[in-house]
Amino acid sequence: MVRNPNSLAARDIASLLHPYTNLKTHPETGPLIVTKGDGVHVVDEDGKRYIEAMAGLWCTSLGFSEPRLVEAAIDAMNRLPFYHGFTSKSHPPAIELAERLIKMAPAPMSKVFFANSGSEANDTAIKLVWYMNNALGRPEKKKIISRQRAYHGVTIASASLTAIPNNQRDFDLPIARIIFTDCPHHYRYALPGESEDAFVQRLADNLEKLIVAEGPDTVAAMFAEPVMGAGGVIVPPARYFEKIQPILRKYDVLLIADEVICGFGRTGNMWGSETFKIKPDMISCAKALSSAYLPISALMISERVFQALVSESEKIGVFGHGFTYGGHPVACAVALKALDIYRDDRILDHVCAVAPQLQQGLRRLAAHPLVGEARGVGLIGALELVKDKATKEPFPPAAAIGPKAALAAQEHGVILRAMGDTLAFSPPLIIDARQITTLLDAVQKALDETLALAKRDGIV
Numbered sequence: 001m002v003r004n005p006n007s008l009a010a011r012d013i014a015s016l017l018h019p020y021t022n023l024k025t026h027p028e029t030g031p032l033i034v035t036k037g038d039g040v041h042v043v044d045e046d047g048k049r050y051i052e053a054m055a056g057l058w059c060t061s062l063g064f065s066e067p068r069l070v071e072a073a074i075d076a077m078n079r080l081p082f083y084h085g086f087t088s089k090s091h092p093p094a095i096e097l098a099e100r101l102i103k104m105a106p107a108p109m110s111k112v113f114f115a116n117s118g119s120e121a122n123d124t125a126i127k128l129v130w131y132m133n134n135a136l137g138r139p140e141k142k143k144i145i146s147r148q149r150a151y152h153g154v155t156i157a158s159a160s161l162t163a164i165p166n167n168q169r170d171f172d173l174p175i176a177r178i179i180f181t182d183c184p185h186h187y188r189y190a191l192p193g194e195s196e197d198a199f200v201q202r203l204a205d206n207l208e209k210l211i212v213a214e215g216p217d218t219v220a221a222m223f224a225e226p227v228m229g230a231g232g233v234i235v236p237p238a239r240y241f242e243k244i245q246p247i248l249r250k251y252d253v254l255l256i257a258d259e260v261i262c263g264f265g266r267t268g269n270m271w272g273s274e275t276f277k278i279k280p281d282m283i284s285c286a287k288a289l290s291s292a293y294l295p296i297s298a299l300m301i302s303e304r305v306f307q308a309l310v311s312e313s314e315k316i317g318v319f320g321h322g323f324t325y326g327g328h329p330v331a332c333a334v335a336l337k338a339l340d341i342y343r344d345d346r347i348l349d350h351v352c353a354v355a356p357q358l359q360q361g362l363r364r365l366a367a368h369p370l371v372g373e374a375r376g377v378g379l380i381g382a383l384e385l386v387k388d389k390a391t392k393e394p395f396p397p398a399a400a401i402g403p404k405a406a407l408a409a410q411e412h413g414v415i416l417r418a419m420g421d422t423l424a425f426s427p428p429l430i431i432d433a434r435q436i437t438t439l440l441d442a443v444q445k446a447l448d449e450t451l452a453l454a455k456r457d458g459i460v
């Protein structure tokens with residue numbers, strides 16, 4: 001394709017290394033250049049408007065034009081544009097935000113550590129688990145359990161937890177001491193005829209077998225997203241967490257809830273941990289914490305974990321961990337304002353009011369010949385596209401059915417994310433009924449067009 005070298009697309013191709021992009025085809029396909037946003041919409045350089053049905057990267061929960069967040073940032077920037085928490089320094093926005101998070105946490109939490117991304121929060125959690133077990137005199141208890149298809153980030157340690165092949169392949173990951181258990185996706189991994197309860201029991205038994213086989217004295221913690229996001233929006237069966245938590249407690253394996261996507265209303269409660277009755281020892285959160293207006297993440301830890309850190313830091317003389325921008329005052333101020341808005345605008349009530357329309361609409365699309373499973377909870381959902389609905393046979397990856405459907409939806413003014421052949425939905429929490437109808441109509445058209453293409457190419 002010939003491009004004007006001064007165009008934004010040509011300059012992008014000449015200068016940017018894009019995350020999560022096929023670097024070989026990008027110069028041909030080119031970027032979608034987004035120049036502004038309003039409400040649940042973004043607008044590209046040609047003025048075309050899209051419903052951002054992924055809230056960017058599952059994050060812009062209050063939409064793309066919330067003036068109260070902008071004002072909070074300006075105000076904080078004018079007051080104190082930077083300060084930090086190293087060497088016993090502090091500032092009011094970090095203190096206030098930590099207090100607020102502890103008060104609203106879904107399980108008793110004692111302290112909050114701020115970082116800048118979900119990956120950093122999860123990396124920190126791994127380091128704290130290791131530090132804690134050194135403090136407790138159990139230097140062998142260091143292995144961390146993750147689950148197949150988990151997504152916990154892309155730093156070296158968090159990507160080691162991310163059990164998605166392309167995040168590890170040829171990056172020489174995972175690192176040592178990361179072990180994996182089953183993904184709780186009944187549609188894909190249940191045995192023929194296996195009920196949800198039997199499936200969950202089997203997974204719980206497998207988890208226990210894994211811990212015993214590895215040696216309980218070597219297994220320290222397990223990470224879990226309440227709903228697995230980037231692995232395909234996998235909603236666990238109702239009794240999954242009820243079954244696995246007693247096993248973790250039995251072997252003194254900490255549970256770290258990764259609320260990076262689910263936190264702050266996504267599943268219809270403030271926390272995914274509430275929706276799925278999870279009582280974690282640590283909680284990581286990010287994204288909607290600031291409605292993604294500024295980068296900030298938080299790791300909350302229980303008093304037991306904190307006490308162990310205190311004793312180790314006393315021994316060493318310092319708790320040697322921290323990021324320059326962790327707890328940045330402007331990001332903290334924006335996060336505080338986001339929490340105010342969730343409360344004052346009754347965002348949870350709104351999510352509960354509109355979520356059934358999205359969920360029922362997705363379930364209706366399950367009747368489409370391309371859709372194997374429609375799933376979701378609250379304002380997060382997915383359609384898994386399959387070649388054969390009866391056998392659940394997937395399409396060959398080279399057919400790129402999911403990306404084609406996402407592109408078709410984009411042409412109809414809806415930005416989705418295709419994760420393989422699973423289309424994900426995670427719109428801003430402020431989406432209204434009319435916008436959900438528009439979104440679902442566009443997806444229906446996109447599926448019809450993708451089916452026609454697949455028929456034309458002899459793929460179905």
Ligand SMILES: Cc1ncc(COP(=O)(O)O)c(C=O)c1O
Pocket residue numbers: 057116117118119120122151152153154225229230258259260261286
């Ligand atoms: C559940 C979950 N954990 C962690 C992360 C990593 O967050 P970040 O991209 O901010 O590092 C993500 C990102 O999508 C996520 O979905």
